[in-house]
Amino acid sequence: RKEVEQDPGPFNVPEGATVAFNCTYSNSASQSFFWYRQDCRKEPKLLMSVYSSGNEDGRFTAQLNRASQYISLLIRDSKLSDSATYLCVVKGYQKVTFGTGTKLQVIP
Amino acid sequence: DGGITQSPKYLFRKEGQNVTLSCEQNLNHDAMYWYRQDPGQGLRLIYYSQIVNDFQKGDIAEGYSVSREKKESFPLTVTSAQKNPTAFYLCASTPWGGRDNNSPLHFGNGTRLTVT
Numbered sequence: 701r702k703e704v705e706q707d708p709g710p711f712n713v714p715e716g717a718t719v720a721f722n723c724t725y726s727n728s729a730s731q732s733f734f735w736y737r738q739d740c741r742k743e744p745k746l747l748m749s750v751y752s753s754g755n756e757d758g759r760f761t762a763q764l765n766r767a768s769q770y771i772s773l774l775i776r777d778s779k780l781s782d783s784a785t786y787l788c789v790v791k792g793y794q795k796v797t798f799g800t801g802t803k804l805q806v807i808p
Numbered sequence: 809d810g811g812i813t814q815s816p817k818y819l820f821r822k823e824g825q826n827v828t829l830s831c832e833q834n835l836n837h838d839a840m841y842w843y844r845q846d847p848g849q850g851l852r853l854i855y856y857s858q859i860v861n862d863f864q865k866g867d868i869a870e871g872y873s874v875s876r877e878k879k880e881s882f883p884l885t886v887t888s889a890q891k892n893p894t895a896f897y898l899c900a901s902t903p904w905g906g907r908d909n910n911s912p913l914h915f916g917n918g919t920r921l922t923v924t
Contacts, residue, residue, distance in 0.1 A: 742918075787850070
């Protein structure tokens with residue numbers, strides 16, 4: 701089983717749609733969790749940290765469920781500029797592991 | 809401005825040659841990482857280091873070597889033993905220890921290596 705698993709997509713959604721991405725991790729001792737965004741041929745950029753209490757940043761909401769070892773990202777009112785690959789990241793005691801990423805394409 | 813710098817941005821080498829990719833950070837971060845990314849794929853961990861003079865193999869360390877002689881620097885050497893070295897290489901850093909374990913990774917801009 702992979703340490704961090706994501707649905708690779710692609711997710712093709714119309715502008716204004718709500719889209720949700722999911723991620724599961726295998727190591728129950730994992731310490732912190734993040735969502736990154738990566739545009740084509742660029743380095744990943746931090747989108748937001750993920751907490752058990754849930755956190756929201758504008759149109760983006762992230763949630764962590766430690767019992768199910770599951771992380772989610774919700775994007776509301778999708779914009780064309782949201783088109784990118786979204787990476788789930790898990791920071792353990794030593795390693796930092798990335799999911800393979802979920803590709804989002806927002807269509808006019 | 810604090811940041812993490814990778815150089816060069818593009819690198820071309822002939823097969824059979826070793827090549828070293830530079831990564832420097834002035835963020836005073838303890839931990840540094842090297843990842844490899846192939847087209848359409850995710851990031852795979854090559855090596856990481858949490859303190860000076862110590863480093864650990866990641867998931868795909870074969871054919872690579874690193875050093876960590878200074879806190880600021882974590883160069884990666886792609887040796888001739890690496891079977892498919894052409895890829896996008898990303899260096900990252902993060903604080904480590906205690907509450908710093910909740911800090912995210914900061915990335916350099918990456919080095920795109922082409923070996924022919």
